[in-house]
Amino acid sequence: EAQVTQNPRYLITVTGKKLTVTCSQNMNHEYMSWYRQDPGLGLRQIYYSMNVEVTDKGDVPEGYKVSRKEKRNFPLILESPSPNQTSLYFCASSGQGTDTQYFGPGTRLTVL
Amino acid sequence: QKEVEQDPGPLSVPEGAIVSLNCTYSNSAFQYFMWYRQYSRKGPELLMYTYSSGNKEDGRFTAQVDKSSKYISLFIRDSQPSDSATYLCAMKKTSYDKVIFGPGTSLSVIP
Numbered sequence: 001e002a003q004v005t006q007n008p009r010y011l012i013t014v015t016g017k018k019l020t021v022t023c024s025q026n027m028n029h030e031y032m033s034w035y036r037q038d039p040g041l042g043l044r045q046i047y048y049s050m051n052v053e054v055t056d057k058g059d060v061p062e063g064y065k066v067s068r069k070e071k072r073n074f075p076l077i078l079e080s081p082s083p084n085q086t087s088l089y090f091c092a093s094s095g096q097g098t099d100t101q102y103f104g105p106g107t108r109l110t111v112l
Numbered sequence: 113q114k115e116v117e118q119d120p121g122p123l124s125v126p127e128g129a130i131v132s133l134n135c136t137y138s139n140s141a142f143q144y145f146m147w148y149r150q151y152s153r154k155g156p157e158l159l160m161y162t163y164s165s166g167n168k169e170d171g172r173f174t175a176q177v178d179k180s181s182k183y184i185s186l187f188i189r190d191s192q193p194s195d196s197a198t199y200l201c202a203m204k205k206t207s208y209d210k211v212i213f214g215p216g217t218s219l220s221v222i223p
Contacts (some may be wrong), residue, residue, distance in 0.1 A: 004155070035213075040120065040217035042200065050208075058210065090155050094134070099144070099207060104157030 002027045004104035006091050012110045013081055021076045021107050023091030031094045032074040033058070033101070035064065036087040043090065049074055081111040117137055118201055118214035127223050132186040135201035135214045138182065142203040145177050147186045150198045150216065159199075160186065180223075191221045 004025045013019055017053065033048040035058075045058030049068040063085055065077040074093075078085060088108050092101040118135045125131055133147075144163055148156035160175040162168045168175045174187040184203075188195055201214040 033210075040215055042116075042118075043213040045210055048210065068176075096207070099161065100158050101211065103157065105155050106153070 002102070004091055004093055004102050006089075006104040006107050008107060009105060010108050012111070012112065014112050015082055016080050019078050019081060019109075021078075021089060021091075021109070023074045023104060024072050025074075025077065025091075025093040025102070026072065026092060027095065027102065028071065029093035029095050029102075030071070031101075032068065034076045035090045035092065035093045036060065036085075037090060037106075038087050046076070046089075047057070081109075082109050085109065086111050115200060115212050116203060116214040120215055120218055122218040122220060124220045124222060125191055127193060127221055129221075131191050131195070131219060131221075132143060133186040133188075133199050133201075133217050133219070135184050135203075136182055137184075137203060137212075139205070140179070140182065141205045144204045144207065144209075145175070145184050146202040146211070147173075147175055148200040148202060148213075150200060152197075156200055169206075193221050193223050196220045209217050219220060 007022045030051050034046040035043040037043050044060050047066040049055045091104040094101045116137045119158040121152045147160040149159045150156040162175050165177045172189045176185040198218045200216045202211045204211045
């Protein structure tokens with residue numbers, strides 16, 4: 001089954017404790033992206049990757065890091081999480097450009 | 113002014129009603145327009161995709177783009193309880209450009 005998976009689905013952590021949210025797709029897609037979704041603000045892009053070893057900042061990259069060492073994986077790293085990073089996070093992938101993005105199920109992060 | 117604006121709702125309609133969901137945008141360079149549907153506790157999924165102006169129909173769904181007014185719409189005919197979800201409009205300038213999402217409209221279809 002073609003899908004984008006994220007782990008963990010739910011995470012509660014404390015300020016400053018480094019964490020990684022994993023994202024994996026099995027569709028051989030080149031383009032992958034991370035979004036955060038907040039009430040009233042919609043989906044905002046954090047980082048994206050056009051291919052292996054090619055990443056770039058989105059609209060809200062501060063406090064986040066990413067890497068793309070393999071085509072299928074695109075982890076999101078929060079080196080020192082803060083309460084304003086409490087949000088719902090989605091990973092997405094697409095084959096050609098950004099025409100049809102397939103989203104993962106989301107990761108709900110709470111930073112205390 | 114936000115680049116893409118959308119009435120957040122919630123919108124509540126009886127089963128069988130025609131639903132109209134709308135977005136306005138400010139950047140005339142947008143050429144590609146999309147509607148995503150997001151069920152509770154799920155990721156968004158692409159519902160409709162259109163290029164430039166005009167209408168596109170897919171079953172009970174019709175997407176309409178009016179670039180002169182910077183206004184896009186999604187119509188749902190014969191709405192069903194299973195249509196209850198949040199609908200996100202989205203748009204971009206080129207095929208490889210980043211996608212800008214609206215904040216979403218929450219829809220409830222009451223049996």
